[in-house]
Amino acid sequence: xxxxxxxxxxxxxxxxxxxxxxxxSLSVGGAQIVALTGANGAGKSTLxxxxxxxxxxxxxxxxxxxxxxxxxxxxxxxxxxxTGMVLQRNGMLGSEMxxxxxxxxxxxxxxxxxxxxxxxxxxxxxxxxxxVAHLSxxxxxxxxVLAGLLPAFASPTPALVMLDEPDAGxxxxxxxxxxxxxxxxxxxxxALLIATHDERLMVHATQLFDVGQNERQVNTPPAGxxxxxxxxxxxxxxxxxxxxxxxxxxxxxxxNTNAMAGLLTLGxxxxxxxxxxxxxxxxxxxxxxAPTLAVxxxxxxxxxxxxxxxAGVWWRAVGGGEPxxxxxxxxxxxxxxxxxxxxxxxxxxxxxxxxxxVLCFVVWHCVGWMQRSTQRLARPHAVFVGLLTxxxxxxxxxxxxxxx
Amino acid sequence: xxxxxxxxxxGFTGIGATLLLALLWAPSVSINAFESPAAQRIFYWHVPAAxxxxxxxxxxxxxxxxxxxxxxxxxxxxxxxxxxxGLATGLMxxxxxxxxxxxxxxxxxxxxDVRLNSFGLLTLLAIYVVLGRNSQPDxxxxxDTFAAFGLYGFVLVPLTYIATRIWTIRHPGPVVATxxxxxxxxxxxLVLLIGAVSFTVxxxxxxxxxxxxxxxxxxxxxMQHNLDGGN
Numbered sequence: 162x163x164x165x166x167x168x169x170x171x172x173x174x175x176x177x178x179x180x181x182x183x184x185x186s187l188s189v190g191g192a193q194i195v196a197l198t199g200a201n202g203a204g205k206s207t208l209x210x211x212x213x214x215x216x217x218x219x220x221x222x223x224x225x226x227x228x229x230x231x232x233x234x235x236x237x238x239x240x241x242x243x244t245g246m247v248l249q250r251n252g253m254l255g256s257e258m259x260x261x262x263x264x265x266x267x268x269x270x271x272x273x274x275x276x277x278x279x280x281x282x283x284x285x286x287x288x289x290x291x292x293v294a295h296l297s298x299x300x301x302x303x304x305x306v307l308a309g310l311l312p313a314f315a316s317p318t319p320a321l322v323m324l325d326e327p328d329a330g331x332x333x334x335x336x337x338x339x340x341x342x343x344x345x346x347x348x349x350x351x352a353l354l355i356a357t358h359d360e361r362l363m364v365h366a367t368q369l370f371d372v373g374q375n376e377r378q379v380n381t382p383p384a385g386x387x388x389x390x391x392x393x394x395x396x397x398x399x400x401x402x403x404x405x406x407x408x409x410x411x412x413x414x415x416x417n418t419n420a421m422a423g424l425l426t427l428g429x430x431x432x433x434x435x436x437x438x439x440x441x442x443x444x445x446x447x448x449x450x451a452p453t454l455a456v457x458x459x460x461x462x463x464x465x466x467x468x469x470x471x472a473g474v475w476w477r478a479v480g481g482g483e484p485x486x487x488x489x490x491x492x493x494x495x496x497x498x499x500x501x502x503x504x505x506x507x508x509x510x511x512x513x514x515x516x517x518x519v520l521c522f523v524v525w526h527c528v529g530w531m532q533r534s535t536q537r538l539a540r541p542h543a544v545f546v547g548l549l550t551x552x553x554x555x556x557x558x559x560x561x562x563x564x565x
Numbered sequence: 566x567x568x569x570x571x572x573x574x575x576g577f578t579g580i581g582a583t584l585l586l587a588l589l590w591a592p593s594v595s596i597n598a599f600e601s602p603a604a605q606r607i608f609y610w611h612v613p614a615a616x617x618x619x620x621x622x623x624x625x626x627x628x629x630x631x632x633x634x635x636x637x638x639x640x641x642x643x644x645x646x647x648x649x650x651g652l653a654t655g656l657m658x659x660x661x662x663x664x665x666x667x668x669x670x671x672x673x674x675x676x677x678d679v680r681l682n683s684f685g686l687l688t689l690l691a692i693y694v695v696l697g698r699n700s701q702p703d704x705x706x707x708x709d710t711f712a713a714f715g716l717y718g719f720v721l722v723p724l725t726y727i728a729t730r731i732w733t734i735r736h737p738g739p740v741v742a743t744x745x746x747x748x749x750x751x752x753x754x755l756v757l758l759i760g761a762v763s764f765t766v767x768x769x770x771x772x773x774x775x776x777x778x779x780x781x782x783x784x785x786x787x788m789q790h791n792l793d794g795g796n
Contacts, residue, residue: 177704178786217709219636535697538710543700548693555682 165190165226166242166321166352167212172221173233174204174211177539181207185221185375189352191319194343194382196366197356203373205356206249209325212354213246213478225321239481243270243320247309247327251301252475254466255294256412259285259304262293265399266308269479270316272393279307279314282338302330310342312479313351315393320351323478328359340365345388401480402487405463409489414462419525423456423497427504437505443565449507450564453497453517454557457524458550461486464532465542473536483536485529494521516564524553569777573770579763583609583756591756604668607661613760614657615684617768621651622687622719624772625694629715632708638783639776641708644715646775648694650768655688690718703786 167189174182181204189195197205210216212223214231222232225240245266246252253262260276267273280286283303293301306327313320328336336359343353343365355362363369369378409415430448437445463484467473473483498517502509531549535541587609593602625647631640662681663673675681694711701707 175705177702177706178790217705219705534713535710537706538697539702539704539706540700544697545693548689548696551682551689552686554676555679555686558676558682 165224166319167354168224169208169212170221170224172208172211172223173219174207174216175219176207176216180219182211182372185372187212187370187377189321189354191350191352192347193368194347194353194355194366195368195370196363196380197354197370197372198358198363199372199374203371205372206325208372209323209354209356210248210474210478213244213323214240215474215478240321243312243316243318244479245309245312245320245322245324246475246478247305247324248471248475248478249325249329250471251293251305252472252478253293253301253305253308253470254408254472255292255469256408256466257293258289259291259293259296260289262304263307263311264396265404266479267311267315268396268399270312270320271395271398272315272317273396274311274315274391274393276307276311279311283307283335299330299332299335302327303335306331306339310346313346313349314342314391316351317390317393320346322346322351322353324353324355324357326356326358328357328362336361344382348388349390399480401476401482401484404476404480405461405484406487406489408463408466408484409486412466414466415486415489415493418462419456419459419493420497422459423452426455427452427497427501431504435506437507441565443562445505445507446513446561446565449501449505449513450498450517450520450557450561452501453494453521454524454553456493456497457490457521458528458553459525460528460532460546461525464529464536468536468541483533486525488522490522490525491518494518494525497521513564516560520557520560524557527553567774567777569770569773569775571770572766573774576763576765576767576770579759580610580613580767583613583760583763586756586759590752592750592752604665607665609756609760611658611661611665612757613764614654614661616761617764618651618654618658618684618687620765620768621647621654621772622691623647625651625691625715626719629712629719632712633716641712642776642779642783643772644708644712645698645779646772648691648698648711648715649775650771652688652691652695653771654764654768655684655691659685659688687718690714694718703783 165188167187169185169187172182172185173180174185185204185208187195187208197208199205207216211218211231214223214237217235218231218233220233222229224230225242228238228241229236230238230240257265259280263276263279264273267276276289277286280289283306285300285303285307288296288300293304296304306324309322309324309327313322327339331339340361343355343362346353347367355366357363364380365382366380367382369380370376371378430451437448440448463486464473467476467483476483495514495518498514498521499509501517502513528546528550531546535544535546538544587606591606591609624643628640628642628644628647631637632644662684666675667673674685694714697714698707698711
């Protein structure tokens, strides 16, 4: 057997109050296609997401090559391999363009191939520059499937491709195309792990793994022709922060939440007339930095946006982390502190502007972390993260007392 | 009546007695030392409530750690009981403190006082944990997330303790167990002791009842799950 790219060792995973996987061990080597089979609820998606290091385990560990990427102690490490991932949901934001999403997925491998033949094969060429939100469900699924396969096509080294029901919503012709690409990737030495109910995909697997029974069965797929690697060129991987900033700038979601909170706070102060002269320096500093604090206290609106089609989970699987606003809060904080000092009639001092920028950055990302900490829950929107934000008032109080 | 409810009832009676003693029997404080001497009687409720809240937050911490590291159902029930008891007594301490602060200092809250704020944050954390947990279906994801917050919250306890001793801005420092002899009158100390014991009994009863209730909820869920066919 080829060297194992993926090893699950004695894994136990619980979802809700049920133990879904118990003592599950599975190995997938290069040039292998392992199809996960079993009834609905048997744990195929759970196994796949555990293999990607997305789910916590009660026992056991997951290795990618020789690297333990996740274990029951909660330790996490980045996979040494290029990873392609298709979740049950599409893992894309509606504000991404089709070609942009595919290029970005490929960039995770550090290489890129020409996407035109793939788009043509899926009859998506005319949609290359459309937003994902403008696609039909079937078209969006095709893009998600391509985003899972293309990193492996671009990767010059063996890649690990995990596909969760990639056939869902695809027409017969597209499934035939998908089966051809699976065979091609297999002959190129990549490892594929697929959860499916579709016989057309199962017959091309080299092994079938019944998740409910924890049983492996060797399969003999039809012989495929040897595929040549497609010409690829090196590209710089897109970081979660770069993607987050790009989405913030494109959708202006920060304007709707953070900036509005800051503007409303400042507007409220301005309606109170010339009151600043009657205040001592500590109170003045408090009022100047309050709109900036309000901006930060709204957190990162990208966290809620990334719940769309589990885009955040897809990013964790392939990009090593969830996208975030990166440096943007620094700029927004500086702008708001400048606006605040001007609006409230105070002198524009560089150290105050800089402090406002840092305050906004720290508060924004702290609240963002609080928001992300609930993403694993069944109903993250039902948790009152705002109740935790007063923890940031105290450092704010200390900061303004130091500044004044 | 079950043991938990009996202990709860005894504690509640003791709290009532403390209130009566505080209002009718405890000596008045010096009119020169306090802006609002009458409001000082809240102290007999406020301090034991804060003491009981620390016990509850301790239980929350132990329960959270026990769930995260041992996966113990009993520890999870302790987490639930600790958070609910911490919420109840934390709100009592915060509310009574605000009333006293408004009368004595002229303001119910001071954002620059570390001790006030760290205790307020503990109470907010208890609200967050109780409301958040009730909004979610029971499961390892829910338990892991809120147990992690339970551990995080306990970091605030030593911070608050240290703050009472070295970081006092507006809130007074400790009046008992200061190491340099008690600074309060013996009758006052007696009422305070009765309050502390009553609140401790109350919190123990509250947690016992709460743990039994959680166990019953878990049993009910298992029975429903079995009726669903185990799917």
